Amino acid sequence: MVVWPPPRRPFPCPAGMATPRSLPLSPVSEENASTRFSNRESDAADMRAIQEFLDEAMITEVLNVVKSGKEATVYRCRAHPSLGVPYAAAKCYHSAFHRSFQRGAIYEEGRVIGNGQVERAIKGRTEFGREAQLALWVDHEFEVLSTLHYAGADVPEPFACTDTAILMELLGDDSAAADQLQFAPVSPADADDLLDRILWNIELFMRENVVHADLSAFNILYVEEKLTIIDFPQAVDPRTNPSAPKLLERDLRNVLSYFARHNVGLDEDPATMARKLWGLWKYGEL
Ligand SMILES: Nc1ncnc2c1ncn2[C@@H]1O[C@H](COP(=O)(O)OP(=O)(O)OP(=O)(O)O)[C@@H](O)[C@H]1O
Ligand SMILES: [Mg+2]
Structure with a gap:
Protein backbone atom coordinates (compact mmCIF):
# COMPACT_ATOMS: atom_id res chain seq x y z
CA MET A 1 0.00 0.00 0.00
CA VAL A 2 1.23 3.45 -0.85
CA VAL A 3 0.57 6.11 1.76
CA TRP A 4 0.86 9.72 0.80
CA PRO A 5 2.09 12.21 3.42
CA PRO A 6 -0.09 15.26 3.01
CA PRO A 7 2.18 18.35 3.14
CA ARG A 8 0.85 21.26 1.08
CA ARG A 9 2.69 23.85 -0.94
CA PRO A 10 0.50 26.90 -1.55
CA PHE A 11 -0.04 28.08 -5.13
CA PRO A 12 -0.94 31.76 -5.45
CA CYS A 13 -4.65 32.23 -6.19
CA PRO A 14 -6.01 34.94 -8.46
CA ALA A 15 -7.21 37.97 -6.49
CA GLY A 16 -10.66 37.49 -4.96
CA MET A 17 -10.56 33.69 -5.12
CA ALA A 18 -11.02 31.56 -2.04
CA THR A 19 -7.89 29.69 -0.98
CA PRO A 20 -7.90 25.87 -1.01
CA ARG A 21 -9.97 24.65 1.88
CA SER A 22 -10.76 21.66 4.01
CA LEU A 23 -14.41 21.13 4.83
CA PRO A 24 -15.60 20.85 8.41
CA LEU A 25 -17.70 17.67 8.57
CA SER A 26 -19.77 16.55 11.52
CA PRO A 27 -20.74 12.93 12.33
CA VAL A 28 -23.27 11.17 10.08
CA SER A 29 -26.56 9.98 11.59
CA GLU A 30 -27.52 6.29 11.58
CA GLU A 31 -30.28 6.74 8.98
CA ASN A 32 -27.69 7.97 6.49
CA ALA A 33 -25.82 4.72 6.93
CA SER A 34 -28.64 2.60 5.53
CA THR A 35 -27.13 1.57 2.16
CA ARG A 36 -23.74 0.25 3.04
CA PHE A 37 -23.10 -1.88 0.01
CA SER A 38 -23.95 -1.54 -3.63
CA ASN A 39 -25.30 -5.10 -4.07
CA ARG A 40 -23.13 -5.72 -7.08
CA GLU A 41 -21.19 -8.87 -7.73
CA SER A 42 -18.09 -6.74 -7.33
CA ASP A 43 -18.98 -6.06 -3.67
CA ALA A 44 -16.70 -8.84 -2.48
CA ALA A 45 -13.76 -7.41 -4.41
CA ASP A 46 -14.54 -3.92 -3.10
CA MET A 47 -14.70 -5.19 0.46
CA ARG A 48 -11.35 -6.94 0.05
CA ALA A 49 -9.85 -3.65 -1.11
CA ILE A 50 -11.47 -1.71 1.73
CA GLN A 51 -10.28 -4.31 4.25
CA GLU A 52 -6.73 -3.13 3.55
CA PHE A 53 -7.67 0.39 4.64
CA LEU A 54 -9.36 -1.04 7.75
CA ASP A 55 -6.29 -3.18 8.53
CA GLU A 56 -4.03 -0.14 8.21
CA ALA A 57 -6.32 1.71 10.64
CA MET A 58 -7.12 4.45 8.13
CA ILE A 59 -10.88 3.92 8.34
CA THR A 60 -13.06 2.29 10.99
CA GLU A 61 -16.33 1.65 9.13
CA VAL A 62 -18.02 1.70 5.74
CA LEU A 63 -21.09 3.93 5.97
CA ASN A 64 -22.75 3.91 2.55
CA VAL A 65 -22.29 3.83 -1.21
CA VAL A 66 -21.87 7.30 -2.68
CA LYS A 67 -22.10 6.14 -6.27
CA SER A 68 -21.79 2.83 -8.02
CA GLY A 69 -21.03 2.56 -11.72
CA LYS A 70 -19.72 0.01 -14.17
CA GLU A 71 -16.16 0.98 -13.54
CA ALA A 72 -15.91 1.99 -9.91
CA THR A 73 -17.90 2.25 -6.70
CA VAL A 74 -17.24 5.08 -4.27
CA TYR A 75 -17.93 4.38 -0.58
CA ARG A 76 -18.34 6.86 2.24
CA CYS A 77 -16.27 5.66 5.19
CA ARG A 78 -15.75 6.78 8.76
CA ALA A 79 -12.12 7.85 9.01
CA HIS A 80 -9.82 6.66 11.77
CA PRO A 81 -8.89 9.61 14.04
CA SER A 82 -5.27 9.28 12.83
CA LEU A 83 -6.40 10.57 9.42
CA GLY A 84 -7.44 13.88 10.95
CA VAL A 85 -10.76 14.05 9.05
CA PRO A 86 -14.15 12.57 10.01
CA TYR A 87 -14.90 10.84 6.70
CA ALA A 88 -13.03 9.42 3.74
CA ALA A 89 -14.04 8.27 0.26
CA ALA A 90 -12.87 4.83 -0.93
CA LYS A 91 -12.95 4.61 -4.72
CA CYS A 92 -12.88 0.90 -5.63
CA TYR A 93 -12.20 0.11 -9.27
CA HIS A 94 -13.87 -2.90 -10.85
CA SER A 95 -12.12 -5.30 -13.17
CA ALA A 96 -14.42 -4.04 -15.97
CA PHE A 97 -12.64 -0.70 -15.72
CA HIS A 98 -9.73 -1.51 -17.97
CA ARG A 99 -12.06 -2.74 -20.73
CA SER A 100 -13.48 0.70 -21.35
CA PHE A 101 -9.94 1.94 -21.70
CA GLN A 102 -9.02 -0.60 -24.38
CA ARG A 103 -10.71 1.83 -26.75
CA GLY A 104 -9.08 4.74 -25.03
CA ALA A 105 -5.45 3.82 -25.67
CA ILE A 106 -4.73 7.49 -26.46
CA TYR A 107 -4.60 8.11 -22.72
CA GLU A 108 -1.87 5.52 -22.30
CA GLU A 109 0.39 6.96 -25.03
CA GLY A 110 3.71 8.02 -23.58
CA ARG A 111 3.18 6.36 -20.19
CA VAL A 112 6.22 4.42 -19.00
CA ILE A 113 5.55 0.98 -17.50
CA GLY A 114 9.21 0.27 -16.79
CA ASN A 115 8.87 -3.50 -16.36
CA GLY A 116 9.21 -5.75 -19.42
CA GLN A 117 7.36 -8.68 -17.87
CA VAL A 118 4.35 -6.53 -16.95
CA GLU A 119 4.42 -4.85 -20.36
CA ARG A 120 4.36 -8.22 -22.16
CA ALA A 121 1.54 -9.50 -19.93
CA ILE A 122 -0.53 -6.38 -20.67
CA LYS A 123 0.04 -6.70 -24.41
CA GLY A 124 -0.78 -10.43 -24.25
CA ARG A 125 -3.98 -9.64 -22.28
CA THR A 126 -3.32 -12.37 -19.76
CA GLU A 127 -5.24 -12.28 -16.49
CA PHE A 128 -2.10 -11.07 -14.75
CA GLY A 129 -1.75 -8.44 -17.47
CA ARG A 130 -5.30 -7.21 -16.91
CA GLU A 131 -4.76 -6.96 -13.17
CA ALA A 132 -1.47 -5.18 -13.71
CA GLN A 133 -3.07 -2.73 -16.13
CA LEU A 134 -5.84 -1.95 -13.66
CA ALA A 135 -3.24 -1.39 -10.91
CA LEU A 136 -1.37 1.01 -13.24
CA TRP A 137 -4.52 3.07 -13.82
CA VAL A 138 -5.25 3.19 -10.08
CA ASP A 139 -1.67 4.09 -9.29
CA HIS A 140 -1.71 6.76 -12.00
CA GLU A 141 -4.82 8.41 -10.51
CA PHE A 142 -3.23 8.35 -7.05
CA GLU A 143 0.04 9.85 -8.34
CA VAL A 144 -1.76 12.61 -10.22
CA LEU A 145 -3.95 13.44 -7.21
CA SER A 146 -0.86 13.53 -5.00
CA THR A 147 1.01 15.88 -7.35
CA LEU A 148 -1.95 18.22 -7.78
CA HIS A 149 -2.93 18.26 -4.12
CA TYR A 150 0.66 19.06 -3.17
CA ALA A 151 0.59 21.90 -5.70
CA GLY A 152 -2.52 23.36 -4.02
CA ALA A 153 -5.08 22.50 -6.70
CA ASP A 154 -8.76 21.93 -5.85
CA VAL A 155 -8.60 18.14 -5.79
CA PRO A 156 -9.38 15.70 -2.95
CA GLU A 157 -6.52 14.98 -0.61
CA PRO A 158 -5.34 11.43 -1.37
CA PHE A 159 -4.53 9.26 1.65
CA ALA A 160 -3.52 5.84 0.32
CA CYS A 161 -3.93 3.41 -2.55
CA THR A 162 -3.90 -0.34 -3.12
CA ASP A 163 -3.86 -2.21 -6.45
CA THR A 164 -7.60 -1.64 -6.89
CA ALA A 165 -8.68 1.25 -4.66
CA ILE A 166 -7.88 4.79 -3.58
CA LEU A 167 -8.69 6.30 -0.21
CA MET A 168 -9.13 10.07 -0.34
CA GLU A 169 -10.77 13.07 1.28
CA LEU A 170 -14.57 12.88 1.08
CA LEU A 171 -16.20 16.06 -0.19
CA GLY A 172 -19.58 16.80 1.24
CA ASP A 173 -21.33 18.09 4.32
CA ASP A 174 -22.43 16.35 7.49
CA SER A 175 -25.15 14.34 5.80
CA ALA A 176 -24.16 13.53 2.23
CA ALA A 177 -21.39 13.58 -0.36
CA ALA A 178 -21.14 16.68 -2.52
N1 LIG B 1 -13.74 12.36 -2.97
C1 LIG B 1 -15.05 12.28 -3.19
N2 LIG B 1 -15.93 12.86 -2.34
C2 LIG B 1 -17.27 12.79 -2.56
N3 LIG B 1 -17.83 12.15 -3.62
C3 LIG B 1 -16.99 11.54 -4.51
C4 LIG B 1 -15.57 11.59 -4.33
N4 LIG B 1 -15.01 10.91 -5.36
C5 LIG B 1 -16.02 10.48 -6.13
N5 LIG B 1 -17.22 10.85 -5.63
C6 LIG B 1 -18.56 10.55 -6.19
O1 LIG B 1 -18.48 9.32 -6.91
C7 LIG B 1 -18.76 9.54 -8.30
C8 LIG B 1 -17.87 8.65 -9.15
O2 LIG B 1 -16.50 9.01 -8.94
P1 LIG B 1 -15.50 9.19 -10.16
O3 LIG B 1 -16.03 10.22 -11.10
O4 LIG B 1 -14.14 9.42 -9.61
O5 LIG B 1 -15.54 7.74 -10.80
P2 LIG B 1 -16.00 7.25 -12.26
O6 LIG B 1 -15.47 5.89 -12.42
O7 LIG B 1 -15.64 8.23 -13.29
O8 LIG B 1 -17.54 7.20 -12.18
P3 LIG B 1 -18.51 7.90 -13.24
O9 LIG B 1 -18.31 7.16 -14.54
O10 LIG B 1 -19.85 7.69 -12.60
O11 LIG B 1 -18.07 9.34 -13.33
C9 LIG B 1 -18.55 11.02 -8.52
O12 LIG B 1 -19.32 11.51 -9.58
C10 LIG B 1 -19.00 11.62 -7.19
O13 LIG B 1 -20.41 11.71 -7.15
MG1 LIG C 1 -16.41 10.48 -13.10
Whole structure:
Protein backbone atom coordinates (compact mmCIF):
# COMPACT_ATOMS: atom_id res chain seq x y z
CA MET A 1 0.00 0.00 0.00
CA VAL A 2 1.23 3.45 -0.85
CA VAL A 3 0.57 6.11 1.76
CA TRP A 4 0.86 9.72 0.80
CA PRO A 5 2.09 12.21 3.42
CA PRO A 6 -0.09 15.26 3.01
CA PRO A 7 2.18 18.35 3.14
CA ARG A 8 0.85 21.26 1.08
CA ARG A 9 2.69 23.85 -0.94
CA PRO A 10 0.50 26.90 -1.55
CA PHE A 11 -0.04 28.08 -5.13
CA PRO A 12 -0.94 31.76 -5.45
CA CYS A 13 -4.65 32.23 -6.19
CA PRO A 14 -6.01 34.94 -8.46
CA ALA A 15 -7.21 37.97 -6.49
CA GLY A 16 -10.66 37.49 -4.96
CA MET A 17 -10.56 33.69 -5.12
CA ALA A 18 -11.02 31.56 -2.04
CA THR A 19 -7.89 29.69 -0.98
CA PRO A 20 -7.90 25.87 -1.01
CA ARG A 21 -9.97 24.65 1.88
CA SER A 22 -10.76 21.66 4.01
CA LEU A 23 -14.41 21.13 4.83
CA PRO A 24 -15.60 20.85 8.41
CA LEU A 25 -17.70 17.67 8.57
CA SER A 26 -19.77 16.55 11.52
CA PRO A 27 -20.74 12.93 12.33
CA VAL A 28 -23.27 11.17 10.08
CA SER A 29 -26.56 9.98 11.59
CA GLU A 30 -27.52 6.29 11.58
CA GLU A 31 -30.28 6.74 8.98
CA ASN A 32 -27.69 7.97 6.49
CA ALA A 33 -25.82 4.72 6.93
CA SER A 34 -28.64 2.60 5.53
CA THR A 35 -27.13 1.57 2.16
CA ARG A 36 -23.74 0.25 3.04
CA PHE A 37 -23.10 -1.88 0.01
CA SER A 38 -23.95 -1.54 -3.63
CA ASN A 39 -25.30 -5.10 -4.07
CA ARG A 40 -23.13 -5.72 -7.08
CA GLU A 41 -21.19 -8.87 -7.73
CA SER A 42 -18.09 -6.74 -7.33
CA ASP A 43 -18.98 -6.06 -3.67
CA ALA A 44 -16.70 -8.84 -2.48
CA ALA A 45 -13.76 -7.41 -4.41
CA ASP A 46 -14.54 -3.92 -3.10
CA MET A 47 -14.70 -5.19 0.46
CA ARG A 48 -11.35 -6.94 0.05
CA ALA A 49 -9.85 -3.65 -1.11
CA ILE A 50 -11.47 -1.71 1.73
CA GLN A 51 -10.28 -4.31 4.25
CA GLU A 52 -6.73 -3.13 3.55
CA PHE A 53 -7.67 0.39 4.64
CA LEU A 54 -9.36 -1.04 7.75
CA ASP A 55 -6.29 -3.18 8.53
CA GLU A 56 -4.03 -0.14 8.21
CA ALA A 57 -6.32 1.71 10.64
CA MET A 58 -7.12 4.45 8.13
CA ILE A 59 -10.88 3.92 8.34
CA THR A 60 -13.06 2.29 10.99
CA GLU A 61 -16.33 1.65 9.13
CA VAL A 62 -18.02 1.70 5.74
CA LEU A 63 -21.09 3.93 5.97
CA ASN A 64 -22.75 3.91 2.55
CA VAL A 65 -22.29 3.83 -1.21
CA VAL A 66 -21.87 7.30 -2.68
CA LYS A 67 -22.10 6.14 -6.27
CA SER A 68 -21.79 2.83 -8.02
CA GLY A 69 -21.03 2.56 -11.72
CA LYS A 70 -19.72 0.01 -14.17
CA GLU A 71 -16.16 0.98 -13.54
CA ALA A 72 -15.91 1.99 -9.91
CA THR A 73 -17.90 2.25 -6.70
CA VAL A 74 -17.24 5.08 -4.27
CA TYR A 75 -17.93 4.38 -0.58
CA ARG A 76 -18.34 6.86 2.24
CA CYS A 77 -16.27 5.66 5.19
CA ARG A 78 -15.75 6.78 8.76
CA ALA A 79 -12.12 7.85 9.01
CA HIS A 80 -9.82 6.66 11.77
CA PRO A 81 -8.89 9.61 14.04
CA SER A 82 -5.27 9.28 12.83
CA LEU A 83 -6.40 10.57 9.42
CA GLY A 84 -7.44 13.88 10.95
CA VAL A 85 -10.76 14.05 9.05
CA PRO A 86 -14.15 12.57 10.01
CA TYR A 87 -14.90 10.84 6.70
CA ALA A 88 -13.03 9.42 3.74
CA ALA A 89 -14.04 8.27 0.26
CA ALA A 90 -12.87 4.83 -0.93
CA LYS A 91 -12.95 4.61 -4.72
CA CYS A 92 -12.88 0.90 -5.63
CA TYR A 93 -12.20 0.11 -9.27
CA HIS A 94 -13.87 -2.90 -10.85
CA SER A 95 -12.12 -5.30 -13.17
CA ALA A 96 -14.42 -4.04 -15.97
CA PHE A 97 -12.64 -0.70 -15.72
CA HIS A 98 -9.73 -1.51 -17.97
CA ARG A 99 -12.06 -2.74 -20.73
CA SER A 100 -13.48 0.70 -21.35
CA PHE A 101 -9.94 1.94 -21.70
CA GLN A 102 -9.02 -0.60 -24.38
CA ARG A 103 -10.71 1.83 -26.75
CA GLY A 104 -9.08 4.74 -25.03
CA ALA A 105 -5.45 3.82 -25.67
CA ILE A 106 -4.73 7.49 -26.46
CA TYR A 107 -4.60 8.11 -22.72
CA GLU A 108 -1.87 5.52 -22.30
CA GLU A 109 0.39 6.96 -25.03
CA GLY A 110 3.71 8.02 -23.58
CA ARG A 111 3.18 6.36 -20.19
CA VAL A 112 6.22 4.42 -19.00
CA ILE A 113 5.55 0.98 -17.50
CA GLY A 114 9.21 0.27 -16.79
CA ASN A 115 8.87 -3.50 -16.36
CA GLY A 116 9.21 -5.75 -19.42
CA GLN A 117 7.36 -8.68 -17.87
CA VAL A 118 4.35 -6.53 -16.95
CA GLU A 119 4.42 -4.85 -20.36
CA ARG A 120 4.36 -8.22 -22.16
CA ALA A 121 1.54 -9.50 -19.93
CA ILE A 122 -0.53 -6.38 -20.67
CA LYS A 123 0.04 -6.70 -24.41
CA GLY A 124 -0.78 -10.43 -24.25
CA ARG A 125 -3.98 -9.64 -22.28
CA THR A 126 -3.32 -12.37 -19.76
CA GLU A 127 -5.24 -12.28 -16.49
CA PHE A 128 -2.10 -11.07 -14.75
CA GLY A 129 -1.75 -8.44 -17.47
CA ARG A 130 -5.30 -7.21 -16.91
CA GLU A 131 -4.76 -6.96 -13.17
CA ALA A 132 -1.47 -5.18 -13.71
CA GLN A 133 -3.07 -2.73 -16.13
CA LEU A 134 -5.84 -1.95 -13.66
CA ALA A 135 -3.24 -1.39 -10.91
CA LEU A 136 -1.37 1.01 -13.24
CA TRP A 137 -4.52 3.07 -13.82
CA VAL A 138 -5.25 3.19 -10.08
CA ASP A 139 -1.67 4.09 -9.29
CA HIS A 140 -1.71 6.76 -12.00
CA GLU A 141 -4.82 8.41 -10.51
CA PHE A 142 -3.23 8.35 -7.05
CA GLU A 143 0.04 9.85 -8.34
CA VAL A 144 -1.76 12.61 -10.22
CA LEU A 145 -3.95 13.44 -7.21
CA SER A 146 -0.86 13.53 -5.00
CA THR A 147 1.01 15.88 -7.35
CA LEU A 148 -1.95 18.22 -7.78
CA HIS A 149 -2.93 18.26 -4.12
CA TYR A 150 0.66 19.06 -3.17
CA ALA A 151 0.59 21.90 -5.70
CA GLY A 152 -2.52 23.36 -4.02
CA ALA A 153 -5.08 22.50 -6.70
CA ASP A 154 -8.76 21.93 -5.85
CA VAL A 155 -8.60 18.14 -5.79
CA PRO A 156 -9.38 15.70 -2.95
CA GLU A 157 -6.52 14.98 -0.61
CA PRO A 158 -5.34 11.43 -1.37
CA PHE A 159 -4.53 9.26 1.65
CA ALA A 160 -3.52 5.84 0.32
CA CYS A 161 -3.93 3.41 -2.55
CA THR A 162 -3.90 -0.34 -3.12
CA ASP A 163 -3.86 -2.21 -6.45
CA THR A 164 -7.60 -1.64 -6.89
CA ALA A 165 -8.68 1.25 -4.66
CA ILE A 166 -7.88 4.79 -3.58
CA LEU A 167 -8.69 6.30 -0.21
CA MET A 168 -9.13 10.07 -0.34
CA GLU A 169 -10.77 13.07 1.28
CA LEU A 170 -14.57 12.88 1.08
CA LEU A 171 -16.20 16.06 -0.19
CA GLY A 172 -19.58 16.80 1.24
CA ASP A 173 -21.33 18.09 4.32
CA ASP A 174 -22.43 16.35 7.49
CA SER A 175 -25.15 14.34 5.80
CA ALA A 176 -24.16 13.53 2.23
CA ALA A 177 -21.39 13.58 -0.36
CA ALA A 178 -21.14 16.68 -2.52
CA ASP A 179 -23.22 17.13 -5.68
CA GLN A 180 -21.66 17.01 -9.12
CA LEU A 181 -21.56 20.55 -10.52
CA GLN A 182 -23.80 19.37 -13.36
CA PHE A 183 -26.68 18.88 -10.88
CA ALA A 184 -25.82 21.49 -8.26
CA PRO A 185 -27.72 24.73 -7.90
CA VAL A 186 -25.34 27.50 -9.00
CA SER A 187 -26.39 31.12 -8.63
CA PRO A 188 -25.70 33.48 -11.55
CA ALA A 189 -23.56 35.57 -9.18
CA ASP A 190 -21.30 32.58 -8.43
CA ALA A 191 -20.99 31.22 -11.97
CA ASP A 192 -18.40 33.79 -13.09
CA ASP A 193 -16.10 33.09 -10.13
CA LEU A 194 -16.53 29.36 -10.55
CA LEU A 195 -15.45 29.49 -14.18
CA ASP A 196 -12.37 31.55 -13.23
CA ARG A 197 -11.53 29.07 -10.51
CA ILE A 198 -11.81 26.10 -12.89
CA LEU A 199 -9.61 27.85 -15.46
CA TRP A 200 -7.11 28.61 -12.70
CA ASN A 201 -7.06 24.91 -11.85
CA ILE A 202 -6.59 23.89 -15.50
CA GLU A 203 -3.60 26.24 -15.69
CA LEU A 204 -2.16 24.89 -12.47
CA PHE A 205 -2.64 21.33 -13.77
CA MET A 206 -0.66 22.30 -16.89
CA ARG A 207 2.08 23.81 -14.77
CA GLU A 208 2.28 20.41 -13.08
CA ASN A 209 2.28 18.68 -16.52
CA VAL A 210 -1.24 17.30 -16.21
CA VAL A 211 -4.19 17.49 -18.61
CA HIS A 212 -7.30 16.04 -16.95
CA ALA A 213 -8.65 14.63 -20.26
CA ASP A 214 -12.18 13.90 -18.93
CA LEU A 215 -13.06 17.25 -17.44
CA SER A 216 -16.72 18.22 -17.40
CA ALA A 217 -19.35 19.34 -14.88
CA PHE A 218 -19.81 15.63 -14.01
CA ASN A 219 -16.27 15.40 -12.65
CA ILE A 220 -16.43 18.56 -10.59
CA LEU A 221 -17.99 18.42 -7.11
CA TYR A 222 -19.63 21.50 -5.68
CA VAL A 223 -20.50 22.11 -2.06
CA GLU A 224 -20.71 25.25 0.05
CA GLU A 225 -19.67 27.37 -2.96
CA LYS A 226 -16.39 25.47 -3.30
CA LEU A 227 -15.48 23.20 -6.16
CA THR A 228 -13.29 20.12 -6.25
CA ILE A 229 -12.14 18.39 -9.42
CA ILE A 230 -12.14 14.56 -9.30
CA ASP A 231 -11.60 11.47 -11.45
CA PHE A 232 -8.04 11.47 -12.83
CA PRO A 233 -7.20 7.93 -14.05
CA GLN A 234 -7.14 9.03 -17.70
CA ALA A 235 -5.10 12.21 -17.08
CA VAL A 236 -2.24 12.65 -19.56
CA ASP A 237 1.18 14.25 -19.47
CA PRO A 238 1.55 17.02 -22.09
CA ARG A 239 5.30 16.30 -22.32
CA THR A 240 4.80 12.77 -23.60
CA ASN A 241 1.26 12.35 -24.91
CA PRO A 242 0.79 13.58 -28.50
CA SER A 243 -2.99 13.87 -28.01
CA ALA A 244 -2.63 16.26 -25.05
CA PRO A 245 -3.40 19.49 -27.02
CA LYS A 246 -6.60 17.94 -28.39
CA LEU A 247 -7.62 16.65 -24.94
CA LEU A 248 -6.90 20.04 -23.35
CA GLU A 249 -9.14 21.70 -25.91
CA ARG A 250 -11.89 19.13 -25.25
CA ASP A 251 -11.69 19.78 -21.48
CA LEU A 252 -12.02 23.53 -22.08
CA ARG A 253 -14.89 23.00 -24.50
CA ASN A 254 -16.81 20.85 -21.97
CA VAL A 255 -16.31 23.40 -19.20
CA LEU A 256 -17.33 26.35 -21.39
CA SER A 257 -20.42 24.56 -22.70
CA TYR A 258 -21.58 23.95 -19.12
CA PHE A 259 -21.07 27.65 -18.24
CA ALA A 260 -22.81 28.80 -21.42
CA ARG A 261 -26.00 27.57 -19.69
CA HIS A 262 -25.35 30.25 -17.09
CA ASN A 263 -24.52 32.87 -19.75
CA VAL A 264 -20.92 33.00 -18.60
CA GLY A 265 -17.79 32.74 -20.75
CA LEU A 266 -19.79 33.12 -23.96
CA ASP A 267 -17.02 35.12 -25.66
CA GLU A 268 -14.37 32.50 -24.99
CA ASP A 269 -13.30 30.12 -27.73
CA PRO A 270 -11.95 26.80 -26.41
CA ALA A 271 -9.57 26.28 -29.35
CA THR A 272 -8.01 29.73 -28.88
CA MET A 273 -7.83 29.26 -25.12
CA ALA A 274 -6.18 25.86 -25.50
CA ARG A 275 -3.63 27.24 -28.00
CA LYS A 276 -2.74 30.15 -25.68
CA LEU A 277 -2.40 27.90 -22.65
CA TRP A 278 -0.33 25.39 -24.59
CA GLY A 279 1.99 28.19 -25.74
CA LEU A 280 2.47 29.48 -22.18
CA TRP A 281 3.15 25.95 -20.94
CA LYS A 282 5.53 25.16 -23.80
CA TYR A 283 7.68 28.22 -23.15
CA GLY A 284 7.67 27.70 -19.36
CA GLU A 285 5.59 30.82 -18.72
CA LEU A 286 2.92 29.30 -16.47
N1 LIG B 1 -13.74 12.36 -2.97
C1 LIG B 1 -15.05 12.28 -3.19
N2 LIG B 1 -15.93 12.86 -2.34
C2 LIG B 1 -17.27 12.79 -2.56
N3 LIG B 1 -17.83 12.15 -3.62
C3 LIG B 1 -16.99 11.54 -4.51
C4 LIG B 1 -15.57 11.59 -4.33
N4 LIG B 1 -15.01 10.91 -5.36
C5 LIG B 1 -16.02 10.48 -6.13
N5 LIG B 1 -17.22 10.85 -5.63
C6 LIG B 1 -18.56 10.55 -6.19
O1 LIG B 1 -18.48 9.32 -6.91
C7 LIG B 1 -18.76 9.54 -8.30
C8 LIG B 1 -17.87 8.65 -9.15
O2 LIG B 1 -16.50 9.01 -8.94
P1 LIG B 1 -15.50 9.19 -10.16
O3 LIG B 1 -16.03 10.22 -11.10
O4 LIG B 1 -14.14 9.42 -9.61
O5 LIG B 1 -15.54 7.74 -10.80
P2 LIG B 1 -16.00 7.25 -12.26
O6 LIG B 1 -15.47 5.89 -12.42
O7 LIG B 1 -15.64 8.23 -13.29
O8 LIG B 1 -17.54 7.20 -12.18
P3 LIG B 1 -18.51 7.90 -13.24
O9 LIG B 1 -18.31 7.16 -14.54
O10 LIG B 1 -19.85 7.69 -12.60
O11 LIG B 1 -18.07 9.34 -13.33
C9 LIG B 1 -18.55 11.02 -8.52
O12 LIG B 1 -19.32 11.51 -9.58
C10 LIG B 1 -19.00 11.62 -7.19
O13 LIG B 1 -20.41 11.71 -7.15
MG1 LIG C 1 -16.41 10.48 -13.10
